Amino acid sequence: MTELYGAIEAGGTKFAVAVGYKNGEILKRGTIKTTTPEDTMAQVFDFFDQYQDDIISFGIGSFGPIGVNEKLENYGYITDTPKVAWQNYNFIGDMKVHYDVPMLWTTDVNVAAYGEHILGAGQNFDNVFYTTIGTGVGSGVITRGEVYNGRAHPETGHLMMRRHPEDNFEGTCPFHKDCLEGLACGPAIEARWGEKAYDLNENHKAWEFEAYYLAQAALDFTLTFSPDIMIFGGGVSKQEHLMDMIRDEFAKMMNGYITLPDLKDYIVPVSLGDDAGIIGSLLLAEKVAR
Structure with a gap:
């Protein structure tokens, strides 16, 4: 056998x-x-x-x-x-x-988080926070090498967001409208701008909005879970220019409140694709x- x-x-x-x-x-x-x-x-x-x-x-x-x-x-x-x-x-x-x-x-996001923890970008870290941004938004959390669950699993896609000052889009979430998923998922990008994310050039205003919301989420996750590394996956995160934009916005929002590793080592893309x-x-x- x-x-x-x-x-x-x-x-x-x-x-x-x-x-x-x-x-x-x-x-x-x-x-x-x-x-x-x-x-x-x-x-x-x-x-x-x-x-x-x-x-x-x-x-x-x-x-x-x-x-x-x-x-x-x-x-x-x-x-x-x-x-x-x-x-x-x-x-x-x-x-x-x-x-x-x-x-x-x-x-499904927890298994991806565990894969990244063992063989991907989260290797050698005890506490890994993984977020996917695609049709929806969800997060998987690894703490001390174990998959984290409470009474239920985290539903980070439905965290409420502070709006970008120039964003008047209602949001696509049927429950909350302007939660993270409602403002930053793939369908939200398409509904707001009339084009799919992968058809937008890297200088499009969409990425400024996206970086603002994902940096805000990263700030919330950092202050709540204090992970060793923050990994972004999913279709939207495949926009290579977006990672630096998220890091820049994150640094502004954190405003030196806590000490973190170099953000290029802390906020990273998925490595197992x-x-x-x-x-x-x-x-x-x-x-x-x-």
């Missing part, structure tokens, strides 16, 4: 699935469109059934909100998601019907199998 780990990065648009070995080494991977639990999970099971006799554990990171507190009844469920078909879906319960092995269950989540899922499967 070859011992394999199973990994699922369950995104709102697509699922990434993989089996692999220790240290995040991928043997086989696949992509499945996120439609309904019945359709998507049937394909997930088809993928892993090929390796059923060899898989000894799973690491699963899911879009949310999800239940992460094992003391609560909603543990293992996708809960009040805007994706109606997935509301109150018992993800772990369904997985356990098919595979009787240990499973680590957390958010789009593989951070699936690699992190494999690493967490390895961790829970011990």
